[in-house]
Amino acid sequence: MSASPISYPEASAPLQRRAEARQDPRWVETARADPTTRYLISRATTHLIRREPRTQIAFLGPEHEAIVALDASRQVLLGWFEGRRCVLVDLPPESSLALPGASFEELRSQVALLPEGQAQLLVYARALLVWRSRHRHCGVCGAPTVARSAGHVLACTSSSCGAEFFPRIDPAIIVLVTDARRALLGRQRSWAPGRYSALAGFVEVGESLEDAVAREVAEETGAQVSWVRYFASQPWPFPASLMLGFHAHAREAPVQLDGELEDARWFELEQLRGADDSLLPPPYTIARRLIEAWIQEQTPEQP
Numbered sequence: 001m002s003a004s005p006i007s008y009p010e011a012s013a014p015l016q017r018r019a020e021a022r023q024d025p026r027w028v029e030t031a032r033a034d035p036t037t038r039y040l041i042s043r044a045t046t047h048l049i050r051r052e053p054r055t056q057i058a059f060l061g062p063e064h065e066a067i068v069a070l071d072a073s074r075q076v077l078l079g080w081f082e083g084r085r086c087v088l089v090d091l092p093p094e095s096s097l098a099l100p101g102a103s104f105e106e107l108r109s110q111v112a113l114l115p116e117g118q119a120q121l122l123v124y125a126r127a128l129l130v131w132r133s134r135h136r137h138c139g140v141c142g143a144p145t146v147a148r149s150a151g152h153v154l155a156c157t158s159s160s161c162g163a164e165f166f167p168r169i170d171p172a173i174i175v176l177v178t179d180a181r182r183a184l185l186g187r188q189r190s191w192a193p194g195r196y197s198a199l200a201g202f203v204e205v206g207e208s209l210e211d212a213v214a215r216e217v218a219e220e221t222g223a224q225v226s227w228v229r230y231f232a233s234q235p236w237p238f239p240a241s242l243m244l245g246f247h248a249h250a251r252e253a254p255v256q257l258d259g260e261l262e263d264a265r266w267f268e269l270e271q272l273r274g275a276d277d278s279l280l281p282p283p284y285t286i287a288r289r290l291i292e293a294w295i296q297e298q299t300p301e302q303p
Contacts, residue, residue, distance in 0.1 A: 014117035015086075015124070017079040022150035028072045032062045036084045039067050040121070042129055043091040046104035047122055055113040057122070058102035060089075066097055076128055076151030081121055088125045088151070090132060108238065112284050119284070120235075127237035128152075131167045138163050169235070169242045173212045174200040176245075176290040177223055179252040181298060183272060183291065184223060186264035196267070197281040198290050200243070213246050221264045222256030225249065231293065234286035245286045247294065269298055 021027060031037045038059040041048035048058040060067055067089070076088040091097065107126050111119045128151070138145055138156035140163045145154040148164075156163040176198045177184040185196035201216035203209060214225045231245040255264045272280070273295050281287040 015081050027150050031087050037062050038084050039087050039089050041089045043104050044093045046106055048102050049105045050102045057118050123235050123237050127240055130239045135165045170240050171203040172241045172243055174198050174243050174245050175213050175248050177248045177250050181269040182252055182266045184266055186261040189262040194278050198287040219258050220261055223250040243286050245290050
């Protein structure tokens with residue numbers, strides 16, 4: 001049940017991060033002097049989005065008045081997106097920017113509507129925005145921090161401290177547990193009625209990914225995992241997770257809830273094969289990919 005190998009050729013990837021460009025002390029001026037530079041505009045955790053002719057990022061060019069007057073500390077070099085330099089603009093929460101046909105939107109409601117490459121770019125941008133907002137002061141001495149390395153490092157301004165802080169991610173496992181032709185899914189109280197998904201939880205300190213899978217499944221449902229296989233991963237910036245997907249096996253047994261889930265149950269293969277979006281997690285999630293991959297592997301090939 002392992003995932004097929006995935007390759008990301010540098011030449012065709014929509015985003016090249018180009019970390020070496022972050023070391024240029026004049027990167028802000030260089031970006032502004034390049035007429036092809038695109039600026040991704042964000043305010044708090046919302047992003048400027050166009051609706052017409054289709055949902056897409058409302059990029060601005062370096063000639064826009066909002067960019068000309070922008071403080072360097074509000075800019076982060078994301079890399080080169082679709083062959084053009086791309087800069088994240090972190091506007092103050094109280095700022096106003098009106099653009100015809102565009103509005104500031106939260107990513108969660110837009111991710112399924114955006115082109116895949118743009119959705120991935122905003123996942124990257126949102127994670128940086130959350131990190132910046134939570135590290136305005138040094139966690140060691142309390143002094144203010146200042147951006148370095150084109151916005152990818154926050155450094156303490158105290159000469160007696162000098163601590164540096166880097167964007168962080170919180171590893172979390174998500175696992176589809178199966179037994180022959182049944183799959184174990186759970187639901188949280190906050191979800192839409194009738195929706196179920198793969199089991200998930202954060203990895204604890206000093207714990208391997210495999211141990212985290214076994215622990216979370218046992219805690220949430222009482223099932224005992226006998227094997228675990230890695231599938232794929234997905235960044236999930238709500239606020240800063242990296243979802244590590246697995247398939248696992250456990251014998252079907254009565255579910256024992258611990259109170260974290262509203263419900264968990266075993267579903268027959270045929271129930272999931274014919275299910276619609278009201279039951280399954282959204283198509284853009286790794287949870288949906290886990291389920292669809294298992295269904296496909298259980299389906300005999302046609303002669």
